[in-house]
Amino acid sequence: MTSLILFGVFAILLLINLPIALAIIFATLVSMLMTVDTLPALTTIAQRLTAGIDSFALLAIPYFILSGYLMGQGGIAHRLISFSKVLVGRLPGGLAIVNVISCALFGSISGSAVAATSAIGGFMIPAMEKEGYKKPFGTAVTVTAATTGMLIPPSNILIIYSLASGGVSIAALFIAGYLPGILVTVSLILAAVLYVKRNNIQTLSKESIEPFFPAFFGAIPSLFLIFLIIGGIIGGIFTPTEAGAIAVLYSLILSLVFYRQITVKDLYPILLKTVNTTAIVMLLIGASSAMSWLMSYASIPQTISHMLLTLSENPLLILLIINITLLVVGTFMDMTPAVLIFTPIFLPVAESLGISPLHFGIMMILNLSIGLCTPPVGSVLFVGCSIGKVSISEVIKPILPLYAAMFIALVLVTMFPAISEFLPRAFGLI
Amino acid sequence: SDLGNEAVSIRIAHGLDVQHPVHKSLEFMDERLKTISDGKMSLTIFPSGQLGSEREIIELIQIGTLGMTKVSASSLEAFVPEMKIFSLPYLFNDHQHYWDVLTSPIGQSLLDSGVEYRVKGLGYFDAGSRSFYTTHKKVEAPSDLNGLKIRVMNSQSAVDMVNTIGGAATPVSWGELYTALQQGIVQGAENNPPSFYYSKHYEVSKYYLLDEHTSIPDVIVVGTHLWDSLSAQEQVWLKQAMDEATDYQRKVWMESTEMSLAKVKEAGVTVMKADKAIFQDSVTSLYDSITSESIKRLVADIKQMGER
Amino acid sequence: MCLDACIEKLDKFLRVFLAVMMALLVVDVTWQVLTRFILPQPSSFTEEVARFLLIWVSLIGAAYAYRLNSHLGFDLLVKKLPVSEALFYYRLCCLLVVIFAISVLIIGGCNLVYLTWSLGQSSPVLNIPMAFIYSVVPFSGCLFTLYSGIFFKQASNAIAE
Ligand code: NA
Ligand code: NA
Numbered sequence: 001m002t003s004l005i006l007f008g009v010f011a012i013l014l015l016i017n018l019p020i021a022l023a024i025i026f027a028t029l030v031s032m033l034m035t036v037d038t039l040p041a042l043t044t045i046a047q048r049l050t051a052g053i054d055s056f057a058l059l060a061i062p063y064f065i066l067s068g069y070l071m072g073q074g075g076i077a078h079r080l081i082s083f084s085k086v087l088v089g090r091l092p093g094g095l096a097i098v099n100v101i102s103c104a105l106f107g108s109i110s111g112s113a114v115a116a117t118s119a120i121g122g123f124m125i126p127a128m129e130k131e132g133y134k135k136p137f138g139t140a141v142t143v144t145a146a147t148t149g150m151l152i153p154p155s156n157i158l159i160i161y162s163l164a165s166g167g168v169s170i171a172a173l174f175i176a177g178y179l180p181g182i183l184v185t186v187s188l189i190l191a192a193v194l195y196v197k198r199n200n201i202q203t204l205s206k207e208s209i210e211p212f213f214p215a216f217f218g219a220i221p222s223l224f225l226i227f228l229i230i231g232g233i234i235g236g237i238f239t240p241t242e243a244g245a246i247a248v249l250y251s252l253i254l255s256l257v258f259y260r261q262i263t264v265k266d267l268y269p270i271l272l273k274t275v276n277t278t279a280i281v282m283l284l285i286g287a288s289s290a291m292s293w294l295m296s297y298a299s300i301p302q303t304i305s306h307m308l309l310t311l312s313e314n315p316l317l318i319l320l321i322i323n324i325t326l327l328v329v330g331t332f333m334d335m336t337p338a339v340l341i342f343t344p345i346f347l348p349v350a351e352s353l354g355i356s357p358l359h360f361g362i363m364m365i366l367n368l369s370i371g372l373c374t375p376p377v378g379s380v381l382f383v384g385c386s387i388g389k390v391s392i393s394e395v396i397k398p399i400l401p402l403y404a405a406m407f408i409a410l411v412l413v414t415m416f417p418a419i420s421e422f423l424p425r426a427f428g429l430i
Numbered sequence: 431s432d433l434g435n436e437a438v439s440i441r442i443a444h445g446l447d448v449q450h451p452v453h454k455s456l457e458f459m460d461e462r463l464k465t466i467s468d469g470k471m472s473l474t475i476f477p478s479g480q481l482g483s484e485r486e487i488i489e490l491i492q493i494g495t496l497g498m499t500k501v502s503a504s505s506l507e508a509f510v511p512e513m514k515i516f517s518l519p520y521l522f523n524d525h526q527h528y529w530d531v532l533t534s535p536i537g538q539s540l541l542d543s544g545v546e547y548r549v550k551g552l553g554y555f556d557a558g559s560r561s562f563y564t565t566h567k568k569v570e571a572p573s574d575l576n577g578l579k580i581r582v583m584n585s586q587s588a589v590d591m592v593n594t595i596g597g598a599a600t601p602v603s604w605g606e607l608y609t610a611l612q613q614g615i616v617q618g619a620e621n622n623p624p625s626f627y628y629s630k631h632y633e634v635s636k637y638y639l640l641d642e643h644t645s646i647p648d649v650i651v652v653g654t655h656l657w658d659s660l661s662a663q664e665q666v667w668l669k670q671a672m673d674e675a676t677d678y679q680r681k682v683w684m685e686s687t688e689m690s691l692a693k694v695k696e697a698g699v700t701v702m703k704a705d706k707a708i709f710q711d712s713v714t715s716l717y718d719s720i721t722s723e724s725i726k727r728l729v730a731d732i733k734q735m736g737e738r
Numbered sequence: 739m740c741l742d743a744c745i746e747k748l749d750k751f752l753r754v755f756l757a758v759m760m761a762l763l764v765v766d767v768t769w770q771v772l773t774r775f776i777l778p779q780p781s782s783f784t785e786e787v788a789r790f791l792l793i794w795v796s797l798i799g800a801a802y803a804y805r806l807n808s809h810l811g812f813d814l815l816v817k818k819l820p821v822s823e824a825l826f827y828y829r830l831c832c833l834l835v836v837i838f839a840i841s842v843l844i845i846g847g848c849n850l851v852y853l854t855w856s857l858g859q860s861s862p863v864l865n866i867p868m869a870f871i872y873s874v875v876p877f878s879g880c881l882f883t884l885y886s887g888i889f890f891k892q893a894s895n896a897i898a899e
Contacts, residue, residue: 021809280810547857
């Protein structure tokens with residue numbers, strides 16, 4: 001009953017074009033008022049709104065948004081892209097491929113899909129637009145590719161799964177994530193290239209590609225940014241979140257002092273643009289944390305999944321039900337609460353079917369990664385749309401083939417445990 | 431109860447996963463409560479921090495949307511200043527002394543000190559003793575900690591303690607700690623054996639020094655708004671279930687500690703007993719700097735209990 | 739006219755305030771990294787400062803973003819409606835924003851401030867009253883109320899665009 005009201009109110013408010021964050025809050029409020037008195041309900045929502053934002057790891061979002069803007073306006077992005085055009089510009093969908101690989105690389109290092117979207121999307125979406133790709137397509141490629149970093153280590157969400165499952169080794173999970181993560185990346189590249197070919201998007205003319213050496217030397221200081229971030233995280237100098245602040249500092253120095261493409265005066269509008277995008281995303285994160293809270297409080301996930309799991313006893317069918325439930329959940333809930341709530345519910349069922357917790361974890365994270373970029377609640381999609389300055393409805397069409405690619409990867413990972421288990425076994429971790 | 435004849439189900443939230451001894455003990459408490467009250471009372475448990483962090487849950491109890499929780503006494507510090515007493519290092523001589531204090535009038539008055547902040551302590555759970563673990567450097571004496579970055583809990587008293595002993599207290603959020611240890615941003619951290627084991631930090635740490643610097647109990651907290659709404663009979667039932675759960679939890683915790691130590695040894699971690707006397711000497715300045723009269727008095731009373 | 743001038747001043751103040759907070763956010767965490775290398779004992783308060791700054795930037799920024807009309811929504815259906823109906827739904831949304839701002843942000847937020855103040859909760863490291871941190875919630879609520887009032891008044895112009 002509560003769930004019907006929750007989703008009903010939400011759907012109606014979305015249709016009249018109320019900001020999504022507020023639609024989420026209203027739906028939460030109305031459902032909460034059914035069991036809780038008015039003043040405590042209002043106060044609880046106010047608290048969840050701030051509690052959802054109160055996380056050090058979320059700082060990666062403003063930092064990488066800011067560094068993305070600095071790179072875009074300060075000449076760093078331009079040089080990186082000129083260089084990547086030299087490498088893959090002649091291929092069909094060249095820049096789309098560059099985008100996928102950069103997002104996957106950045107997402108895997110920073111461990112945050114949102115950070116990858118804001119850092120890479122901040123300059124890749126405009127760059128792709130310049131070369132004739134439409135903004136919605138650029139945004140779609142960025143958001144889907146950014147989620148592959150959830151599977152490729154280091155990954156905070158795999159650590160959370162390890163805790164929620166109570167026993168799977170983090171080291172094993174980290175190794176297990178590589179092949180599925182690469183599988184998704186490759187599927188996305190194929191889907192993007194197919195999309196480019198089917199829609200006859202023009203690839204670069206040869207004249208627009210610079211000769212190798214000038215492009216390479218021009219890009220060296222910018223390329224150093226990548227080494228600084230990756231090296232600093234792997235070398236234990238700073239955490240992925242702190243890396244964001246360092247990226248801001250380095251891009252600032254480079255564009256202000258070295259390339260001199262921006263002045264101190266330009267910083268003011270850049271800071272304000274960053275605040276704007278950050279606030280949009282944070283309000284959404286706070287709102288969805290209120291909704292996730294209510295869903296747990298009213299035991300909605302348990303009710304729905306127990307109902308579904310009584311439908312069948314066929315192992316394949318149950319796996320299908322679990323996957324579909326998670327896909328639906330992923331459209332409404334953010335990843336961390338979903339992992340915390342559903343692991344204890346589904347893992348015992350999966351184990352009774354002979355599925356290892358390791359395999360199940362990878363399947364679950366991949367599944368919920370898709371949810372990060374599906375409306376109505378998808379933090380990565382939100383960031384992508386705010387960064388790319390496109391509306392959610394515009395992105396739907398170009399993102400469909402990319403969903404399909406991720407879905408095919410999910411089916412493969414679900415059906416063939418070896419994709420997740422081969423590497424950990426080879427390293428003797430399971 | 432304000433619910434008339436209906437059965438009372440109390441919402442209790444906590445931050446640990448369902449395998450943890452604390453969760454198991456709360457399930458036991460729920461069973462006992464149902465039996466004692468003949469089905470008139472029960473607990474609905476929300477594990478894994480799905481309703482918020484410890485600080486946020488205490489706030490929700492004050493707001494009135496949650497009934498009970500399990501929190502570390504260190505999380506209560508921000509709400510109930512007297513709870514700071516447990517963050518003092520090497521306060522207790524041993525485990526026996528620690529539990530003698532908790533079950534004495536001192537322990538009871540600490541539980542009651544929360545009432546004016548709308549959070550009444552109902553009873554204690556054992557949370558063992560926290561000790562240092564390090565990734566590469568073997569630590570046996572306070573001086574070995576010099577120059578090592580040690581991750582501490584998000585509290586000023588924990589920061590002061592590690593800095594006084596000799597390490598460099600470094601703030602890292604719990605979620606980022608595994609990778610921070612693995613990649614060397616910090617070279618150590620501190621926690622009790624079950625947390626060391628369940629968090630998998632032993633996968634990236636070589637040494638575990640059982641110096642047992644702090645013994646910070648878990649406290650089962652009930653909101654006064656809920657407590658006051660219960661009938662006298664219901665309060666008795668809840669208290670009895672709490673007492674039985676405490677006995678049960680102490681046993682489970684002990685087993686869990688032994689199992690965790692065995693498991694981390696098996697995984698190749700060197701577990702060492704510390705010479706506590708030299709560690710105790712390193713923190714005397716912390717005791718000298720206490721300004722609060724009530725804390726000074728508590729320290730004296732606790733020390734006195736240890737001499738008997 | 740005086741009202742317009744006041745609002746313009748407020749907008750300008752908010753912009754400067756937000757930009758400064760954002761810059762502080764970068765300085766704070768950069769300092770956190772640096773102190774690990776240059777000081778014998780790394781700073782322990784920077785993490786808490788960063789989290790609290792983020793809450794402030796986000797909640798005041800959310801009102802600022804509303805002012806700029808940049809919150810995400812689904813405009814699919816509304817775009818297809820005739821002007822009179824679109825105007826109705828636009829005004830309805832303004833009204834809903836006011837309800838949200840007054841109920842959740844102002845009433846809920848004030849109660850949160852009141853509770854944390856009267857029960858004396860302080861932050862774990864900096865030891866500042868949590869009531870101070872939470873005061874941003876009702877403040878943001880006032881901004882949302884003000885801006886949605888302005889949007890309601892100018893609704894017909896907005897729909898014409
Ligand atoms: Na990653
Ligand atoms: Na989603």
